[in-house]
Amino acid sequence: MSSLIALWAAARSAHPGRWAKGFALWTTLTTALATLPVGRNKPSLPQILKRAFFGKPIATKHAHHERLSVFVGLPVFASDALSSVAYASEAILGVLVLGSVALIQGQLWIAGAISLLILIVAFSYKQTIHAYPSGGGSYVVASANLGPRPGLVAGAALMIDYVLTVSVSVAAGVAALVSAAPQLHSFLVPISCGCIAIVAFANLRGVRESGALFAVPTYGFVIGISVMVVVGLIKGLGSAGPVHQTVLADPGTIGKEAMFPLVFLVLRALAAGCTALTGIEAVSNGVPAFKAPEAKNASRTLAIMAALLTVLFLGIGFLSQRLPTISLYSTHNPEYRTVVSQIAGWSFGAGSFGFFFIQAATAAILILAANTAFADFPRLASLLARDGYLPRPLARQGDRLVFQNGIVLLALASILLVYHFHGELDLLLPLYAVGVFLAFTLSQTGMVVHWWRSRETGWQRSILINGIGALATGVVMLIILGTKFLEGAWIVVVLLAVLYTAFRWIKSRYASITSQLATGIRAPARLARHTVLLLVPRLHAGIVKSLDYATSLQGNCRAIHVAISDAGVTQLKKDWADIGGPVPLVILPSPYRSLIDPVLEYVDQIHEEEAEEVVTVIVPEAVATKAAHRFLQENVAAQLKAALGSRHNVVVTNVRYFLE
Numbered sequence: 294m295s296s297l298i299a300l301w302a303a304a305r306s307a308h309p310g311r312w313a314k315g316f317a318l319w320t321t322l323t324t325a326l327a328t329l330p331v332g333r334n335k336p337s338l339p340q341i342l343k344r345a346f347f348g349k350p351i352a353t354k355h356a357h358h359e360r361l362s363v364f365v366g367l368p369v370f371a372s373d374a375l376s377s378v379a380y381a382s383e384a385i386l387g388v389l390v391l392g393s394v395a396l397i398q399g400q401l402w403i404a405g406a407i408s409l410l411i412l413i414v415a416f417s418y419k420q421t422i423h424a425y426p427s428g429g430g431s432y433v434v435a436s437a438n439l440g441p442r443p444g445l446v447a448g449a450a451l452m453i454d455y456v457l458t459v460s461v462s463v464a465a466g467v468a469a470l471v472s473a474a475p476q477l478h479s480f481l482v483p484i485s486c487g488c489i490a491i492v493a494f495a496n497l498r499g500v501r502e503s504g505a506l507f508a509v510p511t512y513g514f515v516i517g518i519s520v521m522v523v524v525g526l527i528k529g530l531g532s533a534g535p536v537h538q539t540v541l542a543d544p545g546t547i548g549k550e551a552m553f554p555l556v557f558l559v560l561r562a563l564a565a566g567c568t569a570l571t572g573i574e575a576v577s578n579g580v581p582a583f584k585a586p587e588a589k590n591a592s593r594t595l596a597i598m599a600a601l602l603t604v605l606f607l608g609i610g611f612l613s614q615r616l617p618t619i620s621l622y623s624t625h626n627p628e629y630r631t632v633v634s635q636i637a638g639w640s641f642g643a644g645s646f647g648f649f650f651i652q653a654a655t656a657a658i659l660i661l662a663a664n665t666a667f668a669d670f671p672r673l674a675s676l677l678a679r680d681g682y683l684p685r686p687l688a689r690q691g692d693r694l695v696f697q698n699g700i701v702l703l704a705l706a707s708i709l710l711v712y713h714f715h716g717e718l719d720l721l722l723p724l725y726a727v728g729v730f731l732a733f734t735l736s737q738t739g740m741v742v743h744w745w746r747s748r749e750t751g752w753q754r755s756i757l758i759n760g761i762g763a764l765a766t767g768v769v770m771l772i773i774l775g776t777k778f779l780e781g782a783w784i785v786v787v788l789l790a791v792l793y794t795a796f797r798w799i800k801s802r803y804a805s806i807t808s809q810l811a812t813g814i815r816a817p818a819r820l821a822r823h824t825v826l827l828l829v830p831r832l833h834a835g836i837v838k839s840l841d842y843a844t845s846l847q848g849n850c851r852a853i854h855v856a857i858s859d860a861g862v863t864q865l866k867k868d869w870a871d872i873g874g875p876v877p878l879v880i881l882p883s884p885y886r887s888l889i890d891p892v893l894e895y896v897d898q899i900h901e902e903e904a905e906e907v908v909t910v911i912v913p914e915a916v917a918t919k920a921a922h923r924f925l926q927e928n929v930a931a932q933l934k935a936a937l938g939s940r941h942n943v944v945v946t947n948v949r950y951f952l953e
Contacts, residue, residue: 360584363593368511370579373458373572373665375515376658378605380465381407381569381631382613385511385724387621388562404610407566408603410765414570415599417737417762418577419592420755424743426588430578430673431736436680438739438746447735448677448687449792451574451616451729453785453905455666455673457725459707462666463488464718469631469652473825481716486708488660493704495666497697501716510657517654518633518930521647522608523847525640529615532766561776567769572662573599574733578669579819612636631655663707671699682796683801723780728789737763822906823848824899828892828913828929829878830854831861832868835950839913842948844876846909852878853895889936896943909944910937916949 302674341595361369387401416764425433431451436444462487470484471477477484500873576595583590613619613632617638620630631636634652641647671687675696686698714720742757744752774782827843828851829836852873856862862880896908912930934945 317761319653342653343472344935361582362584363590365508365582366576367597368508368661369582369668370575370594370665371572371601372511372658372662373575374570374598374602375511376462376465376655376662377569377571378518378602378609378724379469379631379655379659379716381566382609383621384565384568385562385610386613386619386632388558388565389721390621395571399559400562401614403562403566404607406563407569408607410567410769411570411573411606412601412767413762414573414733415595416553417740417759418574419595420759420928421577421736421740421858422580422591422595422739423588425577426580430669430676431574431732431739432673432676434739434743435735438742439735443735443739445682445793445796446789447732448673448682448932449502449789449796450731451673451733452792453788454571454725454728455670455703455712456706457721457728459489459663459664460485460710460714461568461705461721461725462659462662463492463707464711464714464716464721466656466662467716468718469634471660481713485711485716489663489704489707489711490663492663492667493662493700496664496695498698501584501792510654510661511597514654514658515605515645517651518605518609521637522605522612523638524647525612525615525636526608528640529612557776560772563807564726564769564773564776565722566643567730567773568722570733571726571729573602574729574736575665575669578672584666598786609633609636611752612640615639636897655720666707667700667703668707670703671696674699674702675794681800683799712832720781723777723782724785727773727777727782727785729769730766730773731789733766734763734770737766822903823909825850825909825911826892826895827852827876827911828855829865829869830888830913830929832865832872835913835915835948837872838950839911839948840873840876843911844874848907848909850876852876853881853892854878855881855883855888855891857883857888889932893936894931896937896940900940900942905942907942907944910946912944914947914949916951918951918953 364691377414382400382404385403389400389403421434431450435447446574456757464481466488467481467485470480573595576591576598580587580591609632613636616635619632619635621632633655634648637648638644639653641651674683674687675690677683678685687696687702688698689698700702710721737759741756741763744756744759749755759906778786823846825843825848827836827839827850840852843852852869854862856863866878866880879895881895883891894909896910897904899908910933915932929946930945937943939944
């Protein structure tokens with residue numbers, strides 16, 4: 294193997310560009326193969342591929358090296374919140390235009406109210422970070438201070454929101470991509486699903502690696518949007534007189550809801566724009582992922598995120614008012630472009646480098662904003678699983694120090710959602726933000742109870758901050774639920790009820806298992822009756838080894854042979870008489886050529902005679918040391934285990950012998 298690597302290195306030095314691209318994957322595979330142990334215990338082919346693609350295992354003692362700095366933590370935990378500025382302003386405009394074209398001039402006032410809400414929530418979660426430095430997600434805070442039931446509601450709301458975060462972020466990113474290349478619109482679903490798979494793959498490689506991967510797109514987006522806002526402000530403020538906008542939208546949309554009171558449309562626009570707050574809680578959920586001092590670094594990250602989010606959101610909102618012509622989403626306009634792309638075209642010029650950079654940066658951060666959910670969803674699932682409300686495999690960290698089962702679950706749920714809604718952003722947005730504001734409210738209410746109980750130094754100031762946060766987010770939650778209920782928010786309510794019920798059922802099931810497996814203090818009783826059945830397909834060295842093990846067990850030992858045909862049975866009896874000793878050989882006829890059914894019938898016959906009889910079925914199993922050879926063998930042991938799995942007092946044991 295080392296000679297192959299040396300040969301590749303020489304070829305690469307001769308043709309650096311071509312060979313570097315063509316053999317990048319080959320390098321990874323050969324390096325992994327070269328470092329694998331040799332001999333009988335060498336890894337299987339799936340293990341080799343897993344190590345090649347996902348990296349070497351990371352020891353627990355090296356976990357601190359995987360912690361994040363503020364610079365890397367910002368793209369990991371803030372990409373969702375920062376990316377929301379790309380579609381939040383457009384969501385506001387899309388509602389205001391329902392009343393009239395003139396009504397969209399009030400968009401900036403709504404953006405200002407949402408910016409104030411951003412600062413309130415950010416200050417509130419800063420309190421949470423310092424109060425719960427081990428990870429103060431809404432589930433933990435609500436459970437500790439309000440009780441397990443509100444905690445489960447908060448956990449269910451966050452899990453739904455994380456799935457929606459992935460779906461909405463990727464759909465918005467693909468929409469930005471389609472704005473630059475409209476001919477890709479028919480490929481929304483496959484592109485979106487592929488993007489979700491890529492982000493999941495990056496997270497399966499480890500937290501630090503995914504953070505480094507996403508740092509460049511995140512900071513590129515922040516710099517690009519900042520430059521666009523500055524250029525647009527200079528251009529907009531330099532123009533004389535007010536801007537008289539021409540609004541292009543679906544003709545059947547304008548005035549569609551003019552019969553509703555103005556306050557309803559304003560509240561509905563506020564609810565639509567509150568998608569800008571999704572992801573703010575992510576930093577408080579992932580405090581343990583930061584380098585020491587964890588709480589201080591997490592607090593800095595949250596402050597930077599809130600400042601950037603506020604400035605960029607207000608900047609885009611202001612520039613949307615300066616556009617001479619603004620086009621809103623229309624099903625009749627295949628050339629539709631997002632509002633951010635229209636601002637970029639107005640600021641830099643359509644077709645310019647700046648325009649395409651903004652489109653690329655927006656698409657990248659929106660797609661990679663799903664990383665925030667991939668960073669927090671597995672952690673939340675692990676906490677719920679640890680407390681017995683989700684299957685326990687979700688609490689297990691993989692060899693790359695990530696909760697890989699949670700990552701895979703999130704990816705599959707998000708792909709299913711994108712597929713169901715055809716990858717269309719406007720169909721997904723009505724479901725968004727309901728769950729996250731419910732979690733906000735429960736978390737901040739829990740913090741109020743926390744300060745009231747603890748009465749720590751400065752608790753009056755802290756309780757005021759979290760009280761304002763609970764009141765503000767609670768009011769917004771009711772507004773969102775009321776204005777979006779018929780659009781799709783009812784689906785979130787149903788999912789909340791289903792998840793909550795599932796949590797309680799799983800908890801009760803685990804409690805039942807614990808009760809059934811409780812041993813008390815008595816000593817284990819000896820088996821009253823025990824029958825050992827040794828499966829003998831034919832006589833060979835592996836059977837002899839299995840016979841030695843079978844006779845070492847205390848019990849009535851018998852050898853059984855399933856006779857699919859009469860050929861060889863006579864010879865087998867003669868050979869068994871020479872080596873079987875006191876162990877009798879029982880021939881089971883199989884008129885339907887099954888290896889499994891005769892064994893099942895024989896075991897059932899034993900239990901008919903004595904229901905409490907413990908039966909151990911010993912299956913000799915040949916194990917090939919090479920992957921290619923394993924396809925030549927029939928795994929009867931696995932079939933027997935599956936078939937006997939539902940029978941009481943039955944044990945299936947494999948006695949393995951290795952083939953060179």
